[in-house]
Amino acid sequence: MEADVSGQIAQLRSLSRQQLLELWQEHYGKAAPLGIRRELVVPFLAYRMQENQHGGLKSSTRTELRRIARGLERSSSSELLARPRIKPGTRLCRRWQGEMHEIFVTVSGFEYRGVGYRSLSAVARKITGTRWSGPAFFGFKNANSVLVQHDD
Secondary structure, rough: OHHHHHHHHHHHHHHHHHHHHHHHHHOOOOOOOOOHHHHHHHHHHHHHHHHHHOOOOHHHHHHHHHHHHHHHHEEEEEEEOOOOOOOOOEEEEEEEEEEEEEEEOOEEEEEEEEEEEEHHHHHHHHHHOOOHHHHHOOOOOOOHHHHHHEEO
């Protein structure tokens, strides 16, 4: 069945505008937005067909996209609003004042010396005694200063 969907997607570009609009109605259950360009109809239909075949986005991904959208509504900043995602099980190592500090990424945050923390900034504050940006302290703005190890 997967090959069938792949074939259907491959043929989308060869369909007439009317055929594409009929497929839109079939896959979305409503008419396409008025005036939508053909160049947009094709990728939207391809995505919808794959979504119907394989399932949609995970709930956590939809939540993250909504968070980003809310942030963009509040600010016209063009900065990337997505937080870096570090997989649970990852170990971060940072040398500070001659001492190696090891932090474990957990499902709920971070663990440092047996204590749980919700943010990297809280861990950085614990290590340095001053307010630091956790991502900056652990080198996510400069990839050369941090060792990241995945324990898969």
